[in-house]
Amino acid sequence: MSKPSLARGTRDFGPDQMVKRTFIFDTIRRTFQRYGFQPLETPAIENLSVLMGKYGEEGDQLLFKILNSGNYNEKLSEQDWQQDTKQLTGKISEKGLRYDLTVPFARYVVMNRGTLTMPFKRYQLQPVWRADRPQKGRYREFYQCDADVVGTDSLLCEAEIVMMLHEILPGLGITDFTVKINNRKILTGIAEAIGAAGQEGPLCVAVDKLDKIGKEKVLAELRERGFSDESINKLEPMFSLATENAPFAQLRVWLSASETALKGIEELEQVWQMTEGFGLTTPRTQLDVTLARGLSYYTGAIFEVKVNNVQIGSISGGGRYDNLTGTFGVPGLSGVGISLGVDRIYDVMDELDLFPKDQTITTRVMLTNFDAQAAHYGLGVLHELRQAGLNAEMYPDSVKLKKQLDYADRKQIPFVVLIGSEEMGSGKLTLKNMRTGEQQSGTVTELIDRIQA
Template identity: 55%
Template sequence: MATIKPSIPKGTRDFSPEEMVRRNYIFETISSVFKKYGYQEIQTPTMENLDTLTGKYGDEGDKLIFKVLNSGDFLSKVPTEKLTSHSSQLITSAISEKALRYDLTVPFARYVVMHQNDISFPFKRFQIQPVWRADRPQKGRYREFYQCDADVVGSDSLLNEAEFVLIYHEALSKLGLRDFTIKLNNRKILWGIAEIIGKPQLIIDMTVAIDKLDKIGFDGVTKELIERGFTKADIDKLKPVILLQGSNESKIQNLKSVLKDSEVGLKGIAEIETILDYVLALKSQTSDQKSLNLELDITLARGLNYYTGAIFEVKTNEVSMGSIGGGGRYDDLTGMFGLKDLTGVGISFGADRIYDVLEELGLFPEASAESTRVMISNFDQGAERYALPLLRKLRGAGINSEIYPSSAKLKKQLNYADDKKIPYVILIGSEEMEDGMLSLRNMKNGDQQKLSIEQIIATLL
């Protein structure tokens, strides 16, 4: 039999033990903040029924769904006319009834509808699971990646939006980030802007263009707007709004003047003011944390076909990186499954990008690289027998511990501990077995001291 060269599918990754410790550090930090704010964890299956997912992400999104072939002889029940047709969609629907999860949002909507009689509304859930997309792999874009979402459905209170601002601030601060901006906008404000320039039918075109302001500048935005059907007079009206500067308060006052004739625009402004008031009231209770950088950004658009109210985006200012989080309010998430008018709001953390940021800034704590706190040496059978009750005591005290599994030279054992980044080693020789005082070596600086097992436990805890 020919030797098969080991490989993994493009766009997927292996994670080393060190990487897993760091990834779990991110997930555990974020989930601890979710729980603090009353969110409960759920999980949904890796696979969903294909018809659950299709038609929810647009034509382009549907093309990126990984289909799963029916089990057994999947061709046997397919009518000949479908097999001989030139429509791949007809064939696919006949041989595949399931698909890998494309995101966490649609499965969450399906979950809410299926369990609506078992859950209490408002329903606050978070979910940290992998998703799959048949996208073209490139740097920073994978076919398998984790999403880290929190949503609350069944509540139209803007207190939820304010708490999401605080969740972003607290979680990212706990991860060590010091300079990041939480951007806030409202879909209704964007509707109002399109309304006052007389182009409500071109709202998508307008927002797609102004969303690129950071990348292509105002001249580039102007060129794109003209290509999309806007006039110079329209752009003259848009310019002061697009280039709005100053504090959040001054931006709001300017917008009130610009949108004075737009009912929907003024409603969006009122919602922003309410969110800012809630944030201020809640933030005063957490004044020990770093200052919160919350910016009203009128050019923020984010998935306009999806969101209906407040929208969020988070960017780090310490590293050149795209957004590391985003989300917003939606008014009919579960309508696609027959449960109408259930409003909700949700956010997502970009875990892979956050990992890259923390790595570049050297923000992973040293302890996060540890899996084992202390290793006991093993020089011979007598030392091994003596060590086993000590190992039991260490683990009983909640200390991650291991014994080198077979007798070996000291250098080999210490190299093993170094490779695993184990910070302490207990050395047990004949002298230690006689007097019960064990040699504890600090692997970082080489210092060594004689301690009882009780003293070692106290030192390591």
């Protein structure tokens, strides 16, 4: 008999955790819907042809591949087994678990473009999987909450992403956070300015690790990737400008020779102006020119959200992608989106003790069960309580009252309705407040009013 265990990087969520997670989901969902986004779900399993090549070299390595069913090695030769891992994988695996929600969304848009109202705004709350090394705040299975708009290149979409983040996070009790924003066009201009035109891809992969490994190791990685010492020395303004709040003027001077960079700077300035137009009085936004986001499909604005003064890294990220649907044969559909990591948000809220105290309560009132007659009488009462919108349950067995009250106490049920022969005779039920010990009597309607009050 094997001992039960969990796969590394995955977790069970008991009732206490699920109530808190549901609070996060509901808060995010309400905001997405308020901004006109519609719900969507896609399969956990996608064809590898859909997933591969969309996340960069490192992302492809973190994809969970699924072995072909049946005798997958039946048609393999000895020579096949001697090939490198990438070539062999293509012959024994055709499917994989989704790495994020954006690429499946792009695949959905292409397959259903004839029926969608454009621009198409969708939100998606589903798990994703990455074959990463598990550590604090990093899991192999985790939930993402995405909101994307496809079919428009309007910068209003970027501004509304900023506004949604400023609603969702305070709605969860998170007030000390920073929304970092950059633009891939600026990074392209930086590559040109340091004499490494066309190398913005490797530059982004390395710079994206700045928070994790520090400046010196980023520079060392750039050398390993073939960047010259001259180019690396010219990169210095990138790190000094990262400490400025909105260094648009300084960027224009440094990157004046790059039309692409100037376009990116102009786009970000418009986003800043729009959020001011929305009336965002205390913006927690920061232009961070070192923000790269490792995913290779971003082409415009990129976002990352960090909660200040906590151990956990970013809790949200996203950006503009102009070419993602083009990889599926439909070019010209620009999109932009944001993704919130529920598991990291949960850990942050847990660390900062931000969950509402009554969120652990799932049942508001419990009915006692003294005998068969009282239980039968209680069925009508139970129905009335639920019809009034109260979460209610009856203890299923006729046992001693102490055991029933212990059950209610352990589940943190705040009210218990006691139904005995006296209550059935008079029609006046007894309501016990489990927090104060106070008891009151009244009709079902009167008790409902007291509980709701």
